[in-house]
Amino acid sequence: MTxxxxxxxxxxxxxxxxxxxxxxxxxxxxxxxxxxxYLAIVGPSGSGKSSLLNLLGAIDTPDAGELSIAGRNVVxxxxxxxxxxxxxxxxxxxxxxxxxxxxxARENVELPMAEAGVPRAVRRARASELLxxxxxAPREHHRPTQLSGGEQQRVAIARALAxxxxxxxxxxxxxxxxxxxxxxxxxxxxxxNADGTTLVVVxxxxxxxxxxxxxxxxKDGVIVVPREESPxxxxxxx
Amino acid sequence: xxxxxxxAALRSHRVRTALAVLGVAVAAAMLLCMVMLSAGLRExxxxxxxxxxxxxxxxxxxxxxxxxxxxxxxxxxxxxTLAAQPDVVxxxxxxxxxxxxxxxxxxxxxxxxxxxxxxxGDYELLEGRDAKAPDALVANDAFLAAAGAxxxxxxxxxxxxxxxxxxxxxxxxxxxxxxxxxxxLASGQSAVALELRVLQDMTGRAGSDEVSLFMVRLxxxxxxxxxxxxxxxxxxxxxxxxxxxxxxxxxxRLSYFRQLGFILGAVSLIVGFLLVTTLMTVSVxxxxxxxxxxxxxxVSRLHVIHQILLEGLAMSLAGGIAGLGLGLVTARYLNSIxxxxxxxPEAIDFFLFQPRSAWTALGLLVLVGVAAGIYPSWRAAxxxxxxALHEEAVA
Numbered sequence: 001m002t003x004x005x006x007x008x009x010x011x012x013x014x015x016x017x018x019x020x021x022x023x024x025x026x027x028x029x030x031x032x033x034x035x036x037x038y039l040a041i042v043g044p045s046g047s048g049k050s051s052l053l054n055l056l057g058a059i060d061t062p063d064a065g066e067l068s069i070a071g072r073n074v075v076x077x078x079x080x081x082x083x084x085x086x087x088x089x090x091x092x093x094x095x096x097x098x099x100x101x102x103x104x105a106r107e108n109v110e111l112p113m114a115e116a117g118v119p120r121a122v123r124r125a126r127a128s129e130l131l132x133x134x135x136x137a138p139r140e141h142h143r144p145t146q147l148s149g150g151e152q153q154r155v156a157i158a159r160a161l162a163x164x165x166x167x168x169x170x171x172x173x174x175x176x177x178x179x180x181x182x183x184x185x186x187x188x189x190x191x192x193n194a195d196g197t198t199l200v201v202v203x204x205x206x207x208x209x210x211x212x213x214x215x216x217x218x219k220d221g222v223i224v225v226p227r228e229e230s231p232x233x234x235x236x237x238x
Numbered sequence: 239x240x241x242x243x244x245x246a247a248l249r250s251h252r253v254r255t256a257l258a259v260l261g262v263a264v265a266a267a268m269l270l271c272m273v274m275l276s277a278g279l280r281e282x283x284x285x286x287x288x289x290x291x292x293x294x295x296x297x298x299x300x301x302x303x304x305x306x307x308x309x310x311x312x313x314x315x316x317x318x319t320l321a322a323q324p325d326v327v328x329x330x331x332x333x334x335x336x337x338x339x340x341x342x343x344x345x346x347x348x349x350x351x352x353x354x355x356x357x358x359g360d361y362e363l364l365e366g367r368d369a370k371a372p373d374a375l376v377a378n379d380a381f382l383a384a385a386g387a388x389x390x391x392x393x394x395x396x397x398x399x400x401x402x403x404x405x406x407x408x409x410x411x412x413x414x415x416x417x418x419x420x421x422x423l424a425s426g427q428s429a430v431a432l433e434l435r436v437l438q439d440m441t442g443r444a445g446s447d448e449v450s451l452f453m454v455r456l457x458x459x460x461x462x463x464x465x466x467x468x469x470x471x472x473x474x475x476x477x478x479x480x481x482x483x484x485x486x487x488x489x490x491r492l493s494y495f496r497q498l499g500f501i502l503g504a505v506s507l508i509v510g511f512l513l514v515t516t517l518m519t520v521s522v523x524x525x526x527x528x529x530x531x532x533x534x535x536x537v538s539r540l541h542v543i544h545q546i547l548l549e550g551l552a553m554s555l556a557g558g559i560a561g562l563g564l565g566l567v568t569a570r571y572l573n574s575i576x577x578x579x580x581x582x583p584e585a586i587d588f589f590l591f592q593p594r595s596a597w598t599a600l601g602l603l604v605l606v607g608v609a610a611g612i613y614p615s616w617r618a619a620x621x622x623x624x625x626a627l628h629e630e631a632v633a
Contacts, residue, residue, distance in 0.1 A: 060624035087536020098531035102246030
């Protein structure tokens with residue numbers, strides 16, 4: 001069966017400084033993510049986790065390698081094609097939430113649907129439904145500044161799910177949250193995965209990583225120890 | 239959603255937006271004033287020339303009307319010649335001179351027009367009767383005030399005065415039969431009008447039948463240039479000036495005004511452009527993370543461009559509309575100052591409001607608003623998503 005996401009020998013170099021010194025952020029990463037998977041990518045700072053996530057999310061272009069998501073080869077797509085592809089297939093959750101402060105929680109969730117041309121009545125109903133799913137039904141008319149960090153992140157997750165993406169990518173989603181709020185997000189991710197969402201999470205948070213089905217370690221731009229879910233953990237989950 | 243986002247972004251920094259709108263409003267007001275100034279004086283002068291329907295003015299060869307003291311002799315013959323032209327409806331012969339009046343021990347000197355009251359186009363009667371009798375004249379408010387006279391008073395006028403001998407010549411006792419407003423005279427300039435023949439008698443010009451100019455009214459639809467050419471051929475002693483030619487001469491004399499208006503208008507547009515561009519660039523720089531995330535989510539470049547352009551446009555429109563009101567008030571104030579310049583006809587306006595002026599100013603501002611959003615929107619739309627998110631995270 002074709003995996004939802006398949007990457008082969010992905011490479012990404014950055015030129016830094018005045019002399020244009022080359023930093024090899026991702027050096028030949030290959031991985032597959034089946035539908036319904038929950039993958040955590042861990043590793044020290046500067047190991048290339050976020051760079052890899054940017055490539056997997058098609059918001060950055062690899063210098064070499066192949067990448068297919070939902071059966072589409074995304075390398076070589078034009079900017080317009082990539083933008084539309086992300087809109088309909090990929091959801092993003094970031095460490096800093098990045099909600100638009102001028103919009104309410106519901107309007108933030110509606111934004112990707114509006115861009116996708118979903119009729120207003122439909123997108124309002126779906127936004128309310130998603131906010132209820134993440135436990136924020138009473139706060140849908142609140143602006144981000146009126147919400148706590150955990151609540152903002154839950155709105156960001158609802159926004160990422162707005163267009164029913166095949167793949168949800170999260171970059172340090174608990175990085176700015178306290179332990180208790182972080183646990184709520186971890187619990188929400190578990191629920192999302194149980195409901196069929198495919199998740200790839202980059203994190204330093206061991207608790208978040210341990211909640212994933214699979215964990216891969218990165219160091220110096222490569223996967224160093226692909227670690228499958230332990231039999232004990234699988235039994236616990238089941 | 240784009241309009242909502244654009245307006246919400248402006249609302250989120252109310253004070254900054256208000257100050258920027260105020261700045262645009264000042265630039266718009268200046269622009270409107272300059273547009274009104276560049277067209278106002280010309281249009282006002284044209285309306286003045288056509289106010290009484292005379293399309294041609296005949297002055298002594300080589301001069302402009304009342305530019306010199308030169309006169310045209312044998313006026314009655316010229317009137318007869320002109321009347322023979324089938325397109326000519328009315329000919330008004332006008333003589334300009336100075337009259338003196340002694341009132342209460344004080345001497346008052348006034349400008350006097352000798353006209354045919356039935357055909358004249360120099361004044362409009364406000365009160366009383368027209369000067370249709372040899373001993374009657376009409377006067378304006380400035381004269382009545384200077385002479386301390388009222389309609390109905392009898393005064394003794396003289397055409398000449400020798401200050402050394404303190405003696406008058408060409409004296410005549412006349413009744414102020416009416417009060418009039420003179421169209422082509424400066425505000426505050428005292429003036430009277432009386433029958434042409436009477437003024438010619440008083441100034442010693444009756445024998446040679448001298449006048450200063452003729453005003454000619456043509457029938458509707460007549461070819462003014464053709465009649466002008468006909469007059470030049472049949473009355474070679476005069477220069478016939480049509481309203482169009484007079485306007486051309488006015489245009490030449492007003493070219494400095496138009497250049498000044500153009501330069502100041504361009505400056506105000508540039509200031510508005512820089513103001514909106516600066517503000518929009520600052521606003522985009524503050525929202526790089528948000529914009530990068532929007533792009534990551536799948537929001538198109540076109541959407542980002544539209545949103546930033548809409549913000550600039552909304553600011554320019556709000557400033558433009560406020561600026562139109564401010565500009566009208568400013569223009570009225572400046573007009574009251576400039577119109578008081580000595581020697582200018584009372585009816586001349588420097589700033590003439592025309593709906594076209596307002597639309598022109600508003601249209602230019604809309605263009606500037608769109609142009610001002612081009613750089614910031616281009617910057618936002620071409621943002622490298624991953625790089626911007628990385629920089630935001632590091633920051």
